[in-house]
Amino acid sequence: MTYLHHTPVTRRAAVQAGAIGLLGLGMNHLAPLRAAAAAGDAMAGKAAKAKSVIYIFLSGGLSQIDSFDMKPDAPETVRGEFNPIDTATPGIQICEHLPLLAARSNKWSIVRSMAHGYPEHSTGHLLMLTGRHILPPGFNPSTPKPSDWPSLAAIANNVTKPRNNLPPAICLPETLIHRTGRVIPGQFAGEMGAHRDPMFLELNRFQAEAYGAYPTHTFHHAKAELQKLENFKFQAPNLSLPDDMTSARFQDRMALRTLLSQQRRDLEHAAANVTFDRHRQRAVSLLSDPSVQQAFDVTQADAKTQERYGKNTFGWSLLLARQLVEAGVNLVQVNLGNNETWDTHGNIFPHLKQFLMPPTDQAVSALLDDLDERGMLEDTLVVMAGEMGRTPRISGVGTTYKQPGRDHWGTQSVFFAGGGTKGGRVIGSTDKIGAYPKTQEQNPSNLGATIYQSLGLPRETAWHDHSGRPHFIYHGEPIRGLV
Secondary structure: OOOOOOOOOOOHHHHHHHHOOOOOOOOOOOHHHHHHHHHHHHOOOOOOOOOEEEEEEEOOOOOOOOOOOOOOOOHHHHHHHOOOEEEEOOOOEOOOOOOOHHHHHEEEEEEEEOOOOOOOEEEEEHHHOOOOOOOOOOOOOOOOOOOOOOHHHHHHHOOOOOOOOOOOEEEOOOOOOOOOOOOOOOOOHHOHHHHHEEOOOEEOOOOOOOOEOOOOOOOOOOOOOHHHHHHHEEEOOOOOOOOOOHHHOOOOOEEHHHHHHHHHHHHHHHHHHHOOOOOHHHHHHHOOHHHHHHHOOHHHOOOOHHHHHOOOOHHHHHHHHHHHHHHHOOEEEEEEOOOOOOOOOOOOOHHHHHHHHHHHHHHHHHHHHHHHHOOOOHEEEEEEOOOEEEEEOOOOOOOOOOOOOOEEEEEEEEEEEEEEOOOOOEEEEEOOOOOOOOEOOOHHHHHHHHHHOOOOOOOOOOEEEEOEEEEOOOOOOOOOOOO
16 A cells, blocks of 8 residues: 655554545545545535434334324324323324423424335435435345445435545444344445445444343333343444454454554645545544544543433433534434334334334433524434335334334325524424325425535535536425424
């Protein structure tokens, strides 16, 4: 590898910085930083002030009728077991099992008319994670393809301007992979090229058939008994040196943090005496910046803060998202629950009531309060959505599930807060059983446009392929009435 134009003694430290990259990203992720910086420079003066986005993704599909679009006057086979409660905003009601969010309705708005025609996991993921309302040519629901549309995170990673040495976009706490090994399409850069994938932080170290907010709110969609979560860890990124760094000095693979103090002088000396490309300098300063390292570690947060968010994967993930946004990341995608956690075909009411809504209510409410108290909510758009909604009618009990549930459906409610969003609003409506949009129908392209607008990206923003051909990112209009 040729990382330096000159190779003094400090070359090894610089090579290590390149090999480690951005906390394990690898050098293939440094090119997007350089491209993003160039794109940001080109857009300087044209875009609005850059804002941040936290995209909370509920893989599996939250039931709109049992959360933000309840139908208490519908037949029992539609309305379900839950009751609506008043929020702090007169006229707006949501589920009784979201009391903390109900008390904060002045900080959020709901779009009840988001719909698409592909109520299936892989197709829904691709549409809602890419902000597109049609499928790409040759789409394969079983595996990601190079011809897939790029994800919102991939686009943000490549067309927004980095504010420091951190990547512009990060996804956490894990890549969405089904327990059978099927990788879910829609998360990656697709036609942009794999070298432009966003950064994925793999923080969830527990592999099991269980779902939910490990380790405190775990369940199985069908099984009554769960695997005990022993030795569960929600770990910060692996900050140790890669296996191919075989120098005797590092053969013990000492943790990066123990090396920072030793490397800082070497790295700074190398950066000062050698002409680095801008993206290589980012890798160097990232390794030597304690504040950046701290932003990736929620285990160092005080106990009160962790209790506030919830000491589980939902709470830790949203706390980490806040820290990363505060540290300068433009878009953070947070997957609340491993793949299909919200896929409640059966046992929907006990699972939502006991395992899914409590940690979500707590963590999202804590996030809104925390951002507000830090003066960040106005500049940070929080979006919460899944790949689809659930059927209006409750499905019967079969051989798999002991209690009723709801199947796949293309209409859902989407939650928005911050980023200039006015609280206490309901955008759009559905029919009397929550099946289809009745007013102000929206689609995933409108969602994508809303996110891009919040990031300060103008309509003419495009990314360019290897031949220089522009691919414009807007495929819809921002949702009216939110801002």
